[in-house]
Amino acid sequence: MLLAIDAGNTNVVFALVEPGSGGIRARWRIATDPRRTGDEYAVWITQLLGLEGLERSAIDKVIISTVVPRALHNLEVLSTKYFGVTPLVAGRAPVEWGMDLDVEEPQNLGADRAVNAIAAHALHEGDLIVVDFGTATTIDWIDYRGAYKGGIIAPGINLSLDALVNAAAKLPRIAIEAPVGNSVVGRNTVDQMNIGIYWGYVALIEGLIARMKAEIGRPAKVIATGGLAVLFEKHTLAFDAVEHDLTLRGLAMLAERVKG
Template sequence: MILAVDVGNSNTTVGLFDAAGRLSFLSALETDKDKTKDRCAIDLLGVFGLYGAEIGSVDGAILSSVVPSLTATMTAAVGRLIGCSPMVVGPGIKTGLNIKAEIHNQLGSDIVASSVAAIHKYPSPSVVIDMGTATSMSLLKGSVYEGCILMPGLRLALEALSERAAALPPISMETAAPVPLLGRTTEDAMRSGVLYGHASMVDGMIGRMEEVAGQPVTVVATGGNAAKVLKYCTHNIIYDADLVMDGLYLLYQKNAEKHRRA
Protein backbone atom coordinates (compact mmCIF):
# COMPACT_ATOMS: atom_id res chain seq x y z
CA MET A 1 0.00 0.00 0.00
CA ILE A 2 1.20 3.49 -0.87
CA LEU A 3 0.28 6.51 1.26
CA ALA A 4 -0.10 9.84 -0.57
CA VAL A 5 -0.39 13.17 1.26
CA ASP A 6 -1.21 16.47 -0.46
CA VAL A 7 -0.78 19.52 1.78
CA GLY A 8 -2.73 22.37 0.16
CA ASN A 9 -3.26 25.84 1.60
CA SER A 10 -6.80 24.99 2.80
CA ASN A 11 -6.93 21.20 3.04
CA THR A 12 -4.56 18.32 3.50
CA THR A 13 -5.70 15.31 1.50
CA VAL A 14 -4.64 11.83 2.57
CA GLY A 15 -5.07 8.82 0.27
CA LEU A 16 -4.11 5.18 0.55
CA PHE A 17 -3.50 3.23 -2.69
CA ASP A 18 -3.86 -0.56 -2.76
CA ALA A 19 -1.61 -2.92 -4.71
CA ALA A 20 -3.74 -2.44 -7.83
CA GLY A 21 -3.29 1.36 -7.64
CA ARG A 22 -6.87 2.01 -6.49
CA LEU A 23 -7.66 4.44 -3.69
CA SER A 24 -8.82 2.48 -0.66
CA PHE A 25 -9.64 5.70 1.16
CA LEU A 26 -9.42 9.43 0.58
CA SER A 27 -9.61 11.75 3.56
CA ALA A 28 -9.52 15.54 3.91
CA LEU A 29 -8.16 17.37 6.96
CA GLU A 30 -7.86 21.12 7.41
CA THR A 31 -4.37 22.52 6.85
CA ASP A 32 -3.04 24.26 9.94
CA LYS A 33 0.36 25.92 9.45
CA ASP A 34 1.10 25.71 13.17
CA LYS A 35 0.69 21.95 13.57
CA THR A 36 3.58 20.19 15.25
CA LYS A 37 5.11 16.94 14.03
CA ASP A 38 3.28 14.97 16.72
CA ARG A 39 -0.06 16.59 15.86
CA CYS A 40 0.44 15.68 12.18
CA ALA A 41 1.29 12.10 13.15
CA ILE A 42 -1.73 11.83 15.49
CA ASP A 43 -4.02 13.16 12.74
CA LEU A 44 -2.68 10.60 10.26
CA LEU A 45 -3.11 7.82 12.81
CA GLY A 46 -6.68 9.02 13.33
CA VAL A 47 -7.37 8.81 9.59
CA PHE A 48 -6.12 5.22 9.49
CA GLY A 49 -8.30 4.41 12.51
CA LEU A 50 -11.33 6.07 10.95
CA TYR A 51 -11.04 4.05 7.73
CA GLY A 52 -10.01 0.81 9.45
CA ALA A 53 -6.64 0.67 7.66
CA GLU A 54 -3.34 -0.61 9.08
CA ILE A 55 -0.31 1.71 9.22
CA GLY A 56 1.78 -1.47 9.10
CA SER A 57 0.44 -2.22 5.59
CA VAL A 58 2.05 0.93 4.14
CA ASP A 59 5.08 0.09 1.97
CA GLY A 60 5.97 3.64 0.99
CA ALA A 61 4.71 7.21 0.97
CA ILE A 62 4.79 10.32 -1.18
CA LEU A 63 4.21 13.91 -0.09
CA SER A 64 3.31 17.08 -1.94
CA SER A 65 3.26 20.28 0.08
CA VAL A 66 2.71 23.84 -1.13
CA VAL A 67 2.93 25.12 2.44
CA PRO A 68 6.69 25.41 3.08
CA SER A 69 6.34 25.63 6.87
CA LEU A 70 4.62 22.22 6.93
CA THR A 71 6.83 20.32 4.47
CA ALA A 72 9.50 19.22 6.94
CA THR A 73 6.96 18.68 9.73
CA MET A 74 4.75 16.41 7.60
CA THR A 75 7.79 14.59 6.18
CA ALA A 76 8.94 13.81 9.72
CA ALA A 77 5.43 12.78 10.84
CA VAL A 78 4.94 10.37 7.93
CA GLY A 79 8.47 9.02 8.37
CA ARG A 80 7.82 8.33 12.02
CA LEU A 81 4.59 6.45 11.29
CA ILE A 82 5.80 4.26 8.42
CA GLY A 83 9.42 3.85 9.50
CA CYS A 84 11.04 5.32 6.39
CA SER A 85 11.21 8.75 4.76
CA PRO A 86 8.42 9.63 2.33
CA MET A 87 9.32 10.70 -1.17
CA VAL A 88 8.83 14.49 -1.38
CA VAL A 89 7.77 15.99 -4.72
CA GLY A 90 10.45 18.57 -5.47
CA PRO A 91 13.99 18.85 -6.78
CA GLY A 92 15.49 15.48 -7.70
CA ILE A 93 12.17 13.81 -8.48
CA LYS A 94 11.76 12.39 -11.99
CA THR A 95 8.46 13.70 -13.38
CA GLY A 96 8.68 13.03 -17.12
CA LEU A 97 7.54 16.64 -17.59
CA ASN A 98 9.49 19.09 -19.69
CA ILE A 99 8.70 22.19 -17.66
CA LYS A 100 9.04 25.46 -19.56
CA ALA A 101 9.80 27.73 -16.63
CA GLU A 102 12.42 30.26 -15.70
CA ILE A 103 12.79 28.93 -12.19
CA HIS A 104 12.30 25.22 -12.44
CA ASN A 105 11.41 24.17 -8.94
CA GLN A 106 9.10 27.15 -8.38
CA LEU A 107 6.17 25.26 -9.89
CA GLY A 108 3.87 23.98 -7.12
CA SER A 109 4.25 20.27 -6.41
CA ASP A 110 0.43 19.83 -6.56
CA ILE A 111 0.51 21.29 -10.09
CA VAL A 112 3.34 18.92 -11.00
CA ALA A 113 1.28 15.97 -9.72
CA SER A 114 -1.96 16.91 -11.49
CA SER A 115 -0.02 17.50 -14.72
CA VAL A 116 1.60 14.07 -14.55
CA ALA A 117 -1.83 12.49 -14.04
CA ALA A 118 -3.43 14.52 -16.84
CA ILE A 119 -0.75 13.42 -19.33
CA HIS A 120 -1.35 9.82 -18.30
CA LYS A 121 -5.15 9.95 -18.33
CA TYR A 122 -6.27 12.44 -21.01
CA PRO A 123 -5.61 13.32 -24.67
CA SER A 124 -3.12 16.11 -25.43
CA PRO A 125 -3.07 19.06 -25.58
CA SER A 126 -4.83 19.62 -22.30
CA VAL A 127 -5.71 22.40 -19.91
CA VAL A 128 -5.57 21.36 -16.25
CA ILE A 129 -7.53 23.50 -13.79
CA ASP A 130 -7.11 23.18 -10.01
CA MET A 131 -9.70 25.18 -8.10
CA GLY A 132 -8.46 25.26 -4.53
CA THR A 133 -7.34 28.21 -2.42
CA ALA A 134 -5.94 29.54 -5.68
CA THR A 135 -7.25 28.60 -9.09
CA SER A 136 -4.46 27.45 -11.39
CA MET A 137 -4.74 26.71 -15.09
CA SER A 138 -1.92 24.92 -16.91
CA LEU A 139 -1.39 24.15 -20.59
CA LEU A 140 0.18 20.79 -21.44
CA LYS A 141 1.28 19.70 -24.92
CA GLY A 142 2.50 16.12 -24.94
CA SER A 143 4.92 15.99 -22.03
CA VAL A 144 5.68 19.72 -22.27
CA TYR A 145 4.39 21.92 -19.44
CA GLU A 146 3.88 25.15 -21.40
CA GLY A 147 2.99 27.42 -18.50
CA CYS A 148 0.53 28.44 -15.86
CA ILE A 149 -2.06 31.05 -14.94
CA LEU A 150 -2.70 31.75 -11.23
CA MET A 151 -5.87 33.41 -9.99
CA PRO A 152 -7.45 33.99 -6.58
CA GLY A 153 -9.72 31.07 -5.70
CA LEU A 154 -13.43 31.28 -5.07
CA ARG A 155 -13.30 31.63 -1.31
CA LEU A 156 -10.42 34.13 -1.44
CA ALA A 157 -12.44 36.32 -3.81
CA LEU A 158 -15.50 36.18 -1.56
CA GLU A 159 -13.45 36.91 1.57
CA ALA A 160 -11.67 39.81 -0.13
CA LEU A 161 -15.02 41.42 -0.98
CA SER A 162 -16.34 41.33 2.58
CA GLU A 163 -13.01 42.23 4.18
CA ARG A 164 -12.26 45.23 1.96
CA ALA A 165 -15.74 46.66 1.33
CA ALA A 166 -17.30 47.98 4.54
CA ALA A 167 -20.94 47.38 3.52
CA LEU A 168 -20.42 43.84 2.17
CA PRO A 169 -21.11 41.12 4.76
CA PRO A 170 -19.12 37.91 5.22
CA ILE A 171 -21.24 35.20 3.53
CA SER A 172 -20.96 31.58 2.57
CA MET A 173 -20.97 30.29 -0.99
CA GLU A 174 -23.43 27.56 -0.05
CA THR A 175 -27.13 28.15 -0.75
CA ALA A 176 -29.98 25.71 -1.20
CA ALA A 177 -31.43 27.70 -4.09
CA PRO A 178 -29.70 28.13 -7.47
CA VAL A 179 -27.72 31.37 -7.66
CA PRO A 180 -29.47 33.91 -9.94
CA LEU A 181 -27.27 35.81 -12.39
CA LEU A 182 -28.81 39.15 -11.39
CA GLY A 183 -28.85 39.48 -7.63
CA ARG A 184 -31.73 41.29 -5.97
CA THR A 185 -29.99 41.21 -2.58
CA THR A 186 -26.42 42.12 -1.70
CA GLU A 187 -25.66 38.50 -0.80
CA ASP A 188 -27.01 37.13 -4.10
CA ALA A 189 -25.17 39.81 -6.03
CA MET A 190 -21.90 38.84 -4.31
CA ARG A 191 -22.51 35.12 -4.93
CA SER A 192 -23.30 35.74 -8.57
CA GLY A 193 -20.20 37.84 -9.07
CA VAL A 194 -17.95 35.25 -7.51
CA LEU A 195 -19.56 32.10 -9.02
CA TYR A 196 -20.54 33.25 -12.52
CA GLY A 197 -17.49 35.51 -12.51
CA HIS A 198 -15.19 32.56 -11.78
CA ALA A 199 -16.93 30.39 -14.36
CA SER A 200 -16.67 33.15 -16.98
CA MET A 201 -13.02 33.70 -16.14
CA VAL A 202 -12.32 29.99 -16.55
CA ASP A 203 -14.29 29.83 -19.83
CA GLY A 204 -12.53 32.92 -21.17
CA MET A 205 -9.09 31.62 -20.23
CA ILE A 206 -9.79 28.25 -21.87
CA GLY A 207 -10.54 30.13 -25.12
CA ARG A 208 -7.29 32.08 -24.87
CA MET A 209 -5.27 28.97 -24.02
CA GLU A 210 -6.85 27.12 -26.94
CA GLU A 211 -5.70 29.96 -29.22
CA VAL A 212 -2.15 29.63 -27.87
CA ALA A 213 -2.28 25.83 -28.28
CA GLY A 214 -3.43 26.29 -31.88
CA GLN A 215 -5.86 23.38 -31.63
CA PRO A 216 -8.75 22.14 -29.50
CA VAL A 217 -7.78 21.14 -25.96
CA THR A 218 -9.05 18.57 -23.48
CA VAL A 219 -10.05 20.41 -20.31
CA VAL A 220 -9.94 18.70 -16.93
CA ALA A 221 -10.68 20.26 -13.54
CA THR A 222 -10.02 19.25 -9.95
CA GLY A 223 -9.97 20.87 -6.49
CA GLY A 224 -12.46 21.63 -3.74
CA ASN A 225 -14.29 24.35 -5.68
CA ALA A 226 -14.38 22.66 -9.08
CA ALA A 227 -17.78 20.96 -8.83
CA LYS A 228 -19.43 24.23 -7.76
CA VAL A 229 -17.93 26.28 -10.60
CA LEU A 230 -18.23 23.73 -13.44
CA LYS A 231 -22.04 23.90 -13.19
CA TYR A 232 -21.83 27.45 -14.53
CA CYS A 233 -19.16 26.95 -17.21
CA THR A 234 -20.07 26.78 -20.90
CA HIS A 235 -17.03 24.72 -22.01
CA ASN A 236 -17.03 20.96 -21.84
CA ILE A 237 -14.86 20.29 -18.78
CA ILE A 238 -14.08 16.85 -17.32
CA TYR A 239 -14.30 16.75 -13.51
CA ASP A 240 -11.64 14.52 -11.95
CA ALA A 241 -11.56 14.78 -8.15
CA ASP A 242 -8.55 12.44 -7.82
CA LEU A 243 -6.15 14.11 -10.25
CA VAL A 244 -3.53 15.18 -7.67
CA MET A 245 -3.72 11.84 -5.82
CA ASP A 246 -3.39 9.86 -9.09
CA GLY A 247 -0.41 12.03 -10.04
CA LEU A 248 1.25 11.36 -6.69
CA TYR A 249 0.78 7.61 -7.19
CA LEU A 250 2.32 7.82 -10.69
CA LEU A 251 5.23 9.90 -9.36
CA TYR A 252 5.81 7.33 -6.63
CA GLN A 253 5.98 4.54 -9.21
CA LYS A 254 8.37 6.53 -11.44
CA ASN A 255 10.78 7.20 -8.57
CA ALA A 256 10.38 4.21 -6.25
CA GLU A 257 13.55 2.39 -7.22
CA LYS A 258 15.76 5.48 -6.98
CA HIS A 259 14.15 6.39 -3.64
CA ARG A 260 14.81 2.92 -2.20
CA ARG A 261 18.51 3.17 -3.16
CA ALA A 262 18.85 6.66 -1.61
Protein backbone atom coordinates (compact mmCIF):
# COMPACT_ATOMS: atom_id res chain seq x y z
CA MET A 1 0.00 0.00 0.00
CA LEU A 2 1.18 3.51 -0.82
CA LEU A 3 1.62 6.17 1.86
CA ALA A 4 1.37 9.60 0.22
CA ILE A 5 2.66 12.52 2.29
CA ASP A 6 1.92 16.16 1.40
CA ALA A 7 3.86 18.52 3.66
CA GLY A 8 2.43 22.02 3.42
CA ASN A 9 3.19 25.19 5.34
CA THR A 10 0.35 24.63 7.83
CA ASN A 11 -0.35 20.88 7.85
CA VAL A 12 1.23 17.62 6.79
CA VAL A 13 -1.36 15.33 5.21
CA PHE A 14 -0.81 11.56 5.20
CA ALA A 15 -2.97 9.35 2.99
CA LEU A 16 -3.24 5.60 2.50
CA VAL A 17 -3.74 4.85 -1.19
CA GLU A 18 -5.19 1.52 -2.21
CA PRO A 19 -3.07 -0.37 -4.76
CA GLY A 20 -4.56 -0.67 -8.22
CA SER A 21 -7.65 1.50 -7.74
CA GLY A 22 -5.82 4.55 -6.43
CA GLY A 23 -8.64 5.11 -3.96
CA ILE A 24 -7.81 6.85 -0.70
CA ARG A 25 -8.54 4.57 2.25
CA ALA A 26 -7.71 7.07 4.98
CA ARG A 27 -6.21 10.52 5.39
CA TRP A 28 -4.79 12.24 8.47
CA ARG A 29 -3.46 15.72 9.23
CA ILE A 30 -0.87 16.91 11.68
CA ALA A 31 0.45 20.44 12.16
CA THR A 32 3.61 21.15 10.20
CA ASP A 33 6.62 21.38 12.51
CA PRO A 34 10.08 20.91 10.96
CA ARG A 35 11.38 19.98 14.43
CA ARG A 36 9.11 16.93 14.66
CA THR A 37 11.34 13.87 14.42
CA GLY A 38 10.85 10.70 12.43
CA ASP A 39 10.34 8.87 15.72
CA GLU A 40 7.51 11.21 16.71
CA TYR A 41 5.83 10.77 13.34
CA ALA A 42 6.17 6.99 13.73
CA VAL A 43 4.41 6.86 17.12
CA TRP A 44 1.55 8.97 15.78
CA ILE A 45 1.01 7.17 12.49
CA THR A 46 1.44 3.68 13.96
CA GLN A 47 -1.54 4.35 16.22
CA LEU A 48 -3.61 5.63 13.28
CA LEU A 49 -2.72 2.62 11.17
CA GLY A 50 -3.87 0.43 14.04
CA LEU A 51 -7.29 2.10 13.94
CA GLU A 52 -7.49 1.00 10.31
CA GLY A 53 -6.55 -2.56 11.32
CA LEU A 54 -3.16 -2.29 9.61
CA GLU A 55 0.45 -2.89 10.63
CA ARG A 56 3.37 -0.77 9.45
CA SER A 57 4.35 -3.66 7.17
CA ALA A 58 1.30 -2.89 5.02
CA ILE A 59 3.16 0.15 3.66
CA ASP A 60 5.45 -0.86 0.81
CA LYS A 61 5.86 2.48 -0.98
CA VAL A 62 6.11 6.08 0.24
CA ILE A 63 6.01 9.29 -1.76
CA ILE A 64 6.61 12.75 -0.29
CA SER A 65 5.76 16.20 -1.61
CA THR A 66 6.90 19.17 0.45
CA VAL A 67 7.10 22.95 0.28
CA VAL A 68 8.89 22.97 3.65
CA PRO A 69 12.47 21.80 2.92
CA ARG A 70 13.36 21.46 6.62
CA ALA A 71 10.56 18.92 7.09
CA LEU A 72 11.83 16.55 4.41
CA HIS A 73 14.66 14.88 6.32
CA ASN A 74 12.51 13.69 9.21
CA LEU A 75 9.84 12.37 6.84
CA GLU A 76 12.55 10.44 5.00
CA VAL A 77 13.71 9.02 8.35
CA LEU A 78 10.14 7.93 9.07
CA SER A 79 10.02 6.06 5.77
CA THR A 80 13.40 4.36 5.90
CA LYS A 81 13.50 3.56 9.63
CA TYR A 82 9.91 2.54 10.29
CA PHE A 83 8.60 1.34 6.92
CA GLY A 84 11.86 0.01 5.51
CA VAL A 85 11.24 1.93 2.29
CA THR A 86 13.37 4.51 0.49
CA PRO A 87 10.81 7.24 -0.16
CA LEU A 88 10.11 8.81 -3.51
CA VAL A 89 10.35 12.60 -3.43
CA ALA A 90 8.12 14.39 -5.92
CA GLY A 91 10.17 16.34 -8.43
CA ARG A 92 13.37 14.42 -7.72
CA ALA A 93 14.62 11.41 -9.69
CA PRO A 94 13.09 8.98 -10.41
CA VAL A 95 9.83 10.96 -10.13
CA GLU A 96 10.51 14.08 -12.18
CA TRP A 97 7.44 16.07 -13.16
CA GLY A 98 7.25 14.80 -16.73
CA MET A 99 5.56 17.97 -17.98
CA ASP A 100 6.63 21.24 -19.56
CA LEU A 101 7.16 24.01 -17.01
CA ASP A 102 6.73 27.01 -19.30
CA VAL A 103 7.75 29.68 -16.77
CA GLU A 104 10.83 31.83 -16.12
CA GLU A 105 11.94 30.02 -12.93
CA PRO A 106 10.77 26.39 -13.21
CA GLN A 107 13.08 25.34 -10.36
CA ASN A 108 11.11 27.55 -7.96
CA LEU A 109 7.68 26.05 -8.65
CA GLY A 110 6.20 24.62 -5.45
CA ALA A 111 5.89 20.85 -5.43
CA ASP A 112 2.22 21.01 -4.47
CA ARG A 113 1.41 23.18 -7.48
CA ALA A 114 3.27 20.87 -9.85
CA VAL A 115 1.50 17.81 -8.42
CA ASN A 116 -1.86 19.56 -8.72
CA ALA A 117 -1.14 20.36 -12.36
CA ILE A 118 -0.31 16.73 -13.14
CA ALA A 119 -3.46 15.44 -11.47
CA ALA A 120 -5.74 18.10 -12.94
CA HIS A 121 -4.54 17.41 -16.49
CA ALA A 122 -5.00 13.68 -15.99
CA LEU A 123 -8.56 14.11 -14.69
CA HIS A 124 -9.87 16.92 -16.92
CA GLU A 125 -9.53 17.99 -20.55
CA GLY A 126 -8.73 21.36 -22.07
CA ASP A 127 -7.20 24.43 -20.48
CA LEU A 128 -7.47 24.35 -16.70
CA ILE A 129 -7.31 26.87 -13.87
CA VAL A 130 -6.50 25.24 -10.53
CA VAL A 131 -7.35 27.22 -7.38
CA ASP A 132 -5.66 25.78 -4.29
CA PHE A 133 -6.85 27.16 -0.94
CA GLY A 134 -4.11 26.71 1.63
CA THR A 135 -1.79 28.87 3.69
CA ALA A 136 -1.47 30.86 0.49
CA THR A 137 -4.09 30.73 -2.23
CA THR A 138 -2.58 29.83 -5.60
CA ILE A 139 -4.27 30.06 -8.98
CA ASP A 140 -2.48 28.16 -11.75
CA TRP A 141 -2.98 27.77 -15.49
CA ILE A 142 -2.36 24.40 -17.12
CA ASP A 143 -2.90 24.47 -20.86
CA TYR A 144 -4.70 21.83 -22.94
CA ARG A 145 -1.38 20.04 -23.63
CA GLY A 146 -0.63 19.69 -19.92
CA ALA A 147 2.05 22.40 -19.77
CA TYR A 148 2.26 24.55 -16.66
CA LYS A 149 2.01 28.16 -17.89
CA GLY A 150 2.18 30.18 -14.68
CA GLY A 151 -0.14 31.52 -12.04
CA ILE A 152 -0.89 33.75 -9.08
CA ILE A 153 0.04 33.65 -5.39
CA ALA A 154 -2.26 35.49 -2.96
CA PRO A 155 -2.41 35.50 0.84
CA GLY A 156 -4.64 32.76 2.19
CA ILE A 157 -7.84 33.80 3.93
CA ASN A 158 -6.45 32.88 7.38
CA LEU A 159 -3.35 35.00 6.73
CA SER A 160 -5.59 37.90 5.74
CA LEU A 161 -7.60 37.56 8.94
CA ASP A 162 -4.44 37.28 11.05
CA ALA A 163 -3.03 40.45 9.52
CA LEU A 164 -6.27 42.33 10.19
CA VAL A 165 -6.58 41.18 13.82
CA ASN A 166 -2.90 41.74 14.63
CA ALA A 167 -2.85 45.24 13.16
CA ALA A 168 -6.12 46.50 14.65
CA ALA A 169 -6.06 46.41 18.45
CA LYS A 170 -9.84 46.48 19.04
CA LEU A 171 -10.86 43.85 16.50
CA PRO A 172 -11.60 40.37 17.89
CA ARG A 173 -10.47 37.09 16.41
CA ILE A 174 -13.40 35.46 14.63
CA ALA A 175 -14.10 32.11 12.99
CA ILE A 176 -14.15 32.25 9.20
CA GLU A 177 -17.52 31.14 7.88
CA ALA A 178 -20.04 32.10 5.24
CA PRO A 179 -22.13 35.04 6.53
CA VAL A 180 -25.80 34.33 7.22
CA GLY A 181 -28.02 35.90 4.57
CA ASN A 182 -27.00 37.93 1.53
CA SER A 183 -26.58 41.35 3.10
CA VAL A 184 -23.16 42.96 2.87
CA VAL A 185 -24.06 45.63 5.44
CA GLY A 186 -23.00 44.37 8.86
CA ARG A 187 -24.84 45.64 11.93
CA ASN A 188 -22.09 44.84 14.43
CA THR A 189 -18.32 44.48 14.46
CA VAL A 190 -18.17 40.69 14.14
CA ASP A 191 -20.65 40.63 11.25
CA GLN A 192 -18.78 43.43 9.49
CA MET A 193 -15.50 41.55 9.83
CA ASN A 194 -17.06 38.30 8.65
CA ILE A 195 -18.58 39.99 5.59
CA GLY A 196 -15.36 41.79 4.75
CA ILE A 197 -13.14 38.74 5.10
CA TYR A 198 -15.46 36.18 3.48
CA TRP A 199 -17.16 38.07 0.66
CA GLY A 200 -14.03 40.11 0.08
CA TYR A 201 -12.12 36.89 -0.47
CA VAL A 202 -14.81 35.50 -2.77
CA ALA A 203 -14.60 38.72 -4.80
CA LEU A 204 -10.80 38.38 -4.96
CA ILE A 205 -11.02 34.81 -6.26
CA GLU A 206 -13.78 35.55 -8.77
CA GLY A 207 -11.98 38.64 -10.02
CA LEU A 208 -8.62 36.92 -10.49
CA ILE A 209 -10.21 33.93 -12.23
CA ALA A 210 -12.07 36.27 -14.62
CA ARG A 211 -8.86 38.13 -15.45
CA MET A 212 -6.93 34.90 -15.99
CA LYS A 213 -9.65 33.52 -18.29
CA ALA A 214 -9.54 36.73 -20.33
CA GLU A 215 -5.77 36.44 -20.68
CA ILE A 216 -5.90 32.76 -21.66
CA GLY A 217 -8.36 33.63 -24.43
CA ARG A 218 -9.83 30.13 -24.64
CA PRO A 219 -12.45 28.30 -22.55
CA ALA A 220 -10.87 27.13 -19.31
CA LYS A 221 -12.29 24.81 -16.66
CA VAL A 222 -11.80 25.94 -13.06
CA ILE A 223 -10.85 23.29 -10.49
CA ALA A 224 -10.84 24.11 -6.77
CA THR A 225 -8.85 22.16 -4.20
CA GLY A 226 -7.16 22.56 -0.84
CA GLY A 227 -8.27 22.29 2.76
CA LEU A 228 -10.25 25.55 2.68
CA ALA A 229 -12.08 24.94 -0.61
CA VAL A 230 -15.07 23.65 1.37
CA LEU A 231 -15.56 27.20 2.72
CA PHE A 232 -16.32 28.57 -0.74
CA GLU A 233 -17.65 25.84 -3.01
CA LYS A 234 -21.33 26.49 -2.13
CA HIS A 235 -21.13 30.27 -2.35
CA THR A 236 -19.61 30.99 -5.74
CA LEU A 237 -20.26 29.90 -9.30
CA ALA A 238 -16.61 30.35 -10.25
CA PHE A 239 -15.72 26.64 -9.89
CA ASP A 240 -16.58 23.97 -12.43
CA ALA A 241 -15.36 21.16 -10.18
CA VAL A 242 -13.99 20.65 -6.68
CA GLU A 243 -11.28 18.00 -6.23
CA HIS A 244 -10.61 17.82 -2.50
CA ASP A 245 -7.84 15.22 -2.89
CA LEU A 246 -6.16 16.63 -6.01
CA THR A 247 -2.66 16.78 -4.51
CA LEU A 248 -2.89 13.29 -3.02
CA ARG A 249 -4.21 11.86 -6.29
CA GLY A 250 -1.36 13.54 -8.13
CA LEU A 251 1.15 11.97 -5.75
CA ALA A 252 -0.42 8.56 -6.33
CA MET A 253 -0.12 9.09 -10.09
CA LEU A 254 3.56 10.01 -9.75
CA ALA A 255 4.24 6.98 -7.57
CA GLU A 256 2.49 4.73 -10.07
CA ARG A 257 5.02 5.76 -12.73
CA VAL A 258 7.82 4.18 -10.69
CA LYS A 259 7.72 0.41 -10.77
CA GLY A 260 9.40 -1.72 -8.14
